[in-house]
Amino acid sequence: MKQFVSKLILAISSAFIVFSCEKNNNVITPTQTKVVFESSDIPSSIPYTGGKYTLTLKNEVYQTKSVEKPSWGYRIKYDGEVKKSMEFTASATSLEIEIEANPTAAQRQIVVEFASNTQSEDWKEVAKATQEFNPELLPQNHVLVVVGQEYLKDKGFYDAVAWMDGKRFAFTNGEHDSFCNAVCTYKDSVFVAACEAVGELVHDEWYGDYNENNGVVYSFKIGEEANFKRTVYSDVKGKSTASGVAYSNGNIYVSGFDSPSIDRRALYWKNSEKHELTDGSTDALAYCIAADGDDVYVGGYIQSKDFKKEGAAVIWKNGVAQKLTGDGILAKVNKIVIEDGHVYAAGAYRDVLNGTTWQGALWIDGELTLFTEPASVEVGGLYVKDGKWIVNGTMTLSTEEITAYNWYSDGTAEQLIPNSDMCQGLGVTKIGDDVYSLANMYYYTEDYDMFSKSYVLKNKEAIEMQVNSPEDFTFWGLDVANF
Structure with missing residues (x-):
């Protein structure tokens, strides 16, 4: 047993x-x-x-x-x-x-x-x-894409232009006024947010007859610029602007605004389908856009209905507004980046109750950091990689010099073009360890006509760009195509 x-x-x-x-x-x-x-x-x-x-x-x-x-x-x-x-x-x-x-x-x-x-x-x-x-498996090709405008003196119009590694390509060739506002890339595909004067005809006693601006997107592949696709967003009221562009999961997203009345209305488009973010009852602007998967984020501002000197910085996620500031503040989001699920929003912040001027502002997941003292700051660009950020923009110094700056997440800052009386920072990105920034200089003639000349700066050194109108051109945005 x-x-x-x-x-x-x-x-x-x-x-x-x-x-x-x-x-x-x-x-x-x-x-x-x-x-x-x-x-x-x-x-x-x-x-x-x-x-x-x-x-x-x-x-x-x-x-x-x-x-x-x-x-x-x-x-x-x-x-x-x-x-x-x-x-x-x-x-x-x-x-x-x-x-x-x-x-x-x-x-x-x-x-x-x-x-x-x-x-x-x-x-x-x-x-x-x-x-x-x-x-x-890293991309072997890096193409710096810059977008902006050039004035064609013989035609009397501005031309919407893109530069690929400094080589110029014009979209409208002076057929009417046009300019590019922003650019984004996905591999070798390029998407450009622009405006063209192809909207409603306006009769004006002072300026004469002209067409309102309408938002436009140009899309093309690197090396195939001549085959670009042009999409006009005409389902708007009054003049409209395409201010920013993003691409995700096969969809093209465009931020902007139109003018149904005196006040402007914030909008965004998904593949030409319009989504109204505000109703036009108070002034609102959508300056920028980013997409993460199927989620879309629009940055801008909404003016207070009761106190016109106040306005909230806003991020709309999938059409739902999140106000980043409260009463007594005038603020706006100019640039937005999504990285690893975190939302970075750069803009400007002003305490109107205490009479201060604009400060540089960065919100990370809604938490505010003021990275400058009050100094009439405007933001033109934002770059984020591995949680480290660079903000590009404009600041007025104590000498009343208006100049372009880059501010870094480590607390440092650098003036891009020293001894510049009127210089605006309009964008920033990186290729490897090299920082590429946009700076635009403004000049006046003896007759007080203003014209501009822009620079693409690689680590603060200007690089060569092909231009047809060296006396008047502006770079408004940049991105890097990696493929």
């Missing part, structure tokens, strides 16, 4: 269910072994080549009335998606798992989850790491 019981215990143990027999009444009480996670040697940063790592486990025996074999296991998530899942029934004190090589040119998040009982879905996160990107 003892030999038979020993063989029974041995046989059931191999299936990791152990039965014991009480001495007095011979009642058999089953027990099970639970495999529990203890630790792992997975580091916080994993090389792009991946690697093999060890989970250290322990076995806990407990009594149960169930004779069903429980299973335990682990699964690996790459950027939130389960890519590998394994289950076991035999007990173990350690387990080797493998993180696959990263096949992309972007970092990705690795999460390892463990369950002592996979049937009950008791998955718990036991390790989390960032896997580096594959440097061999």
